[in-house]
Amino acid sequence: MSLDADYIVDRRRMRRKLTFWRVLAVLVAIAGLVAATSRFSSSGLGLSEATGTYIARMGIRGIIRNDQERTEALDRLAKSQAKAVIVHIDSPGGTAAGAEQLYDSLRAVAGAKPLVVVVDGLAASGGYIAALSADHVVARSAGLVGSIGVLFQYPNFTDLLKTVGVKVEEVKSSPLKAAPNGFEPTSPEARAALESIVKDSYAWFRGLVKDRRQLDDAGIERVADGRVFTGRQALALKLVDELGGEEAAIAWLAKEKNIDPKWPVRDWRLKPRFTDLDFIHLGTAAVLDAVGLRSVAQRIADSGAVQAIEKLNLDGLLALWHPSVPD
Numbered sequence: 001m002s003l004d005a006d007y008i009v010d011r012r013r014m015r016r017k018l019t020f021w022r023v024l025a026v027l028v029a030i031a032g033l034v035a036a037t038s039r040f041s042s043s044g045l046g047l048s049e050a051t052g053t054y055i056a057r058m059g060i061r062g063i064i065r066n067d068q069e070r071t072e073a074l075d076r077l078a079k080s081q082a083k084a085v086i087v088h089i090d091s092p093g094g095t096a097a098g099a100e101q102l103y104d105s106l107r108a109v110a111g112a113k114p115l116v117v118v119v120d121g122l123a124a125s126g127g128y129i130a131a132l133s134a135d136h137v138v139a140r141s142a143g144l145v146g147s148i149g150v151l152f153q154y155p156n157f158t159d160l161l162k163t164v165g166v167k168v169e170e171v172k173s174s175p176l177k178a179a180p181n182g183f184e185p186t187s188p189e190a191r192a193a194l195e196s197i198v199k200d201s202y203a204w205f206r207g208l209v210k211d212r213r214q215l216d217d218a219g220i221e222r223v224a225d226g227r228v229f230t231g232r233q234a235l236a237l238k239l240v241d242e243l244g245g246e247e248a249a250i251a252w253l254a255k256e257k258n259i260d261p262k263w264p265v266r267d268w269r270l271k272p273r274f275t276d277l278d279f280i281h282l283g284t285a286a287v288l289d290a291v292g293l294r295s296v297a298q299r300i301a302d303s304g305a306v307q308a309i310e311k312l313n314l315d316g317l318l319a320l321w322h323p324s325v326p327d
Contacts, residue, residue, distance in 0.1 A: 055250070055259065056082035056268045063320075064094030064126045066101055074105040077268060078112040084259045085115045086249050087134065093126030093320040096150050096201050102126075103208075106133030114257040116249040119143045119240065124228055124321030125150075128239075129205065132212040136256070138248045139231035139240040146239060147321035148209055149226040150201045152194050156182050201317055213238055228321060 056077060077085065087106065093099060109115055110133055117123075119139035123131045124147035131137050131145070139145055161167065161183060168183040179190035210220045215238060223229070223237050234240045242248050246265070253259035 052081065053260075053263055054082060055253070055263050055265045056080065056085045057088065057246075057265050058085065058268045059088040059090070060102070060127070060130055061090050064091055064102055064130065065098040066095065067098065071101060071105045074109055078109045080268075082113060082266075082268070083263065084113055084253050084257060085109055086246060086253075086265065087115060087117045087130075088120050088246075089117055089123045089127055089131055090120040091127030091130065092122055092124050093128070093147065094318070096126065096205075096317040096319040099126030099129040099319045102130050103133050106130060110134060114253055114259060116252060118246055118249050119145055119231065120245075122321075126319035127321075129208065129319060131240075132208060136242070136249070136252050137240040138242045138244050138252070139234060140245065141231045141243045143231040144228045145231060145234040146223060146228040147226060148205060148224045150198055150205060150317055150319050152198055152317055154180055154182055156180070156186065158183065158185055197317060201319075205319065209239075 058077070106115065115134050116136045116138065117131045117134035119131060119137065120143065121140065122144045123139070124144060128146060128148065168181075170178075170181070172178060175187070176190055176193055180186040180194070206220060206224045209215065209224065213219075215223070219238060223239060229237060229239065231240060231243055235243055242252065250259070250261050250265070254261040
């Protein structure tokens, strides 16, 4: 009996120690995340400074939104000592307004120094709007380019509310105020109003492509139906200028802009800025890892759940290509 009691006491003591160290690890992880968040937020969004004669390299990745700090950072790039700029794009797009803002910022950079875009994997919708800022667009042959169009999406819970017996009542100043709201069938007037917004933005996007890529009426008709094209198809359709990667971009700069191909290419990184979703994502993974659930933490890191939530969180008119997720 004495041995059993001692064994139980030892087990409890070891369990308390293990719990203590796990809790301490969680607290350390949280403290580290708080410190990192503070450091990133205090530094803001900018471009790392560089000196001397060089070619600047920067990337546009993921969802594109409005970002005034990014605009200011690109303004600093335009005034930097860089002799040319290579922009790598891998983006499905984002909000129409955010893509327009990014396009304008990149055009300002292109007005100050040669700028060439390299489509690494995807330049769709708003991502392609950004690519149009360059006077020369290089794409991987198996990359995807295009998705020329805009959309306005909203959920409609009318049938669900009927099923659960919930009715949403409202008082508003006019029939089209806050329409559609998702709680009642969309009226013909509300749908017509949305269609006019979509058509207006689509006409702007279409005109931008036609102007920047110097397409005739038949050419723009072939590409402006919303589909994406491989790099090879895009080259034939004049949506891009050349197939290849950064080497092709540097060769073009050397031939057309008298840029010495031996100049170093230096990364000008947009300094990371934590969002609430990033903090929740990293915090959850760190806590799970600290308490011994490393496999769960890894699945969260690999699942792309945060990116999916970010897409759902986009507001307003979208210039975004997002294929359906397989079952």
